[in-house]
Amino acid sequence: MRETLTASALVKTYGSVHALAGVDVGVGPGERVAIMGPSGSGKSTLLHCMSGILEPDSGTVRLGEVEVTALSDAARSRLRRDRLGFVFQDGQLVDELTAAENVAFPLLLAGWSRSKALKAGTGWLERLGLGPMSARKPGEMSGGQAQRVAIARALVHEPAVVFADEPTGSLDQATGHEVMQILTTVCSMSGASLVVVTHDLKVAGWCERLVEVRDALIHDDRVLRQATS
Numbered sequence: 001m002r003e004t005l006t007a008s009a010l011v012k013t014y015g016s017v018h019a020l021a022g023v024d025v026g027v028g029p030g031e032r033v034a035i036m037g038p039s040g041s042g043k044s045t046l047l048h049c050m051s052g053i054l055e056p057d058s059g060t061v062r063l064g065e066v067e068v069t070a071l072s073d074a075a076r077s078r079l080r081r082d083r084l085g086f087v088f089q090d091g092q093l094v095d096e097l098t099a100a101e102n103v104a105f106p107l108l109l110a111g112w113s114r115s116k117a118l119k120a121g122t123g124w125l126e127r128l129g130l131g132p133m134s135a136r137k138p139g140e141m142s143g144g145q146a147q148r149v150a151i152a153r154a155l156v157h158e159p160a161v162v163f164a165d166e167p168t169g170s171l172d173q174a175t176g177h178e179v180m181q182i183l184t185t186v187c188s189m190s191g192a193s194l195v196v197v198t199h200d201l202k203v204a205g206w207c208e209r210l211v212e213v214r215d216a217l218i219h220d221d222r223v224l225r226q227a228t229s
């Protein structure tokens with residue numbers, strides 16, 4: 001479902017370190033936004049606050065009608081599970097589970113029966129050209145294949161927003177290109193917004209907007225290209 005994500009006046013400190021010093025960012029329904037900036041500028045903290053992983057010291061995050069920052073820890077966890085998807089640098093798949101089981105995992109957490117969840121998981125793998133990988137475990141796949149499995153897992157429950165933290169960080173350039181192509185295509189197809197933290201301008205180039213963070217503040221927020229969907 002398409003929703004607007006809005007972060008307003010976010011402040012987050014760690015002891016005496018100001019990780020976010022009053023940050024406003026909006027992500028439109030289905031929009032793709034890249035977050036860039038020097039190391040230590042606050043990008044991951046921003047992504048974690050926007051996705052409800054971290055609670056800001058002050059400020060608000062809203063997803064559609066829901067004020068995420070006003071929810072209890074349990075309700076925020078449920079919102080992350082049901083409405084958001086995550087792709088991390090190293091995939092973070094469960095080593096003991098097959099590719100199909102990894103993709104089915106969010107559906108099992110949401111209460112789906114095992115057979116229905118596995119069928120949906122396998123369907124997603126087939127859509128991403130990974131049908132033959134369904135029964136393999138993460139250790140038996142290449143980095144690019146594992147990242148495609150992670151993308152399927154992030155999208156399987158049709159989230160409103162997908163958050164990706166350095167999704168191509170451990171991949172070579174060609175594989176990273178392929179992974180970004182797949183990630184942006186499946187987000188467009190499902191109507192999910194995408195928020196990508198990256199150090200790589202090529203990765204940012206897959207997005208419609210580039211938000212630059214410096215010293216815990218938004219330094220620049222500009223349109224890279226018109227939305228394609």
Ligand SMILES: Nc1ncnc2c1ncn2[C@@H]1O[C@H](COP(=O)(O)OP(=O)(O)OP(=O)(O)O)[C@@H](O)[C@H]1O
Binds near residue numbers: 017044
């Ligand atoms: N758990 C923590 N405890 C203490 N300080 C932290 C913690 N997490 C982040 N910081 C500090 O907050 C600031 C912002 O960190 P953050 O990880 O958000 O930056 P970043 O832009 O994502 O960096 P990088 O590109 O290196 O991943 C940094 O000064 C960092 O050292």
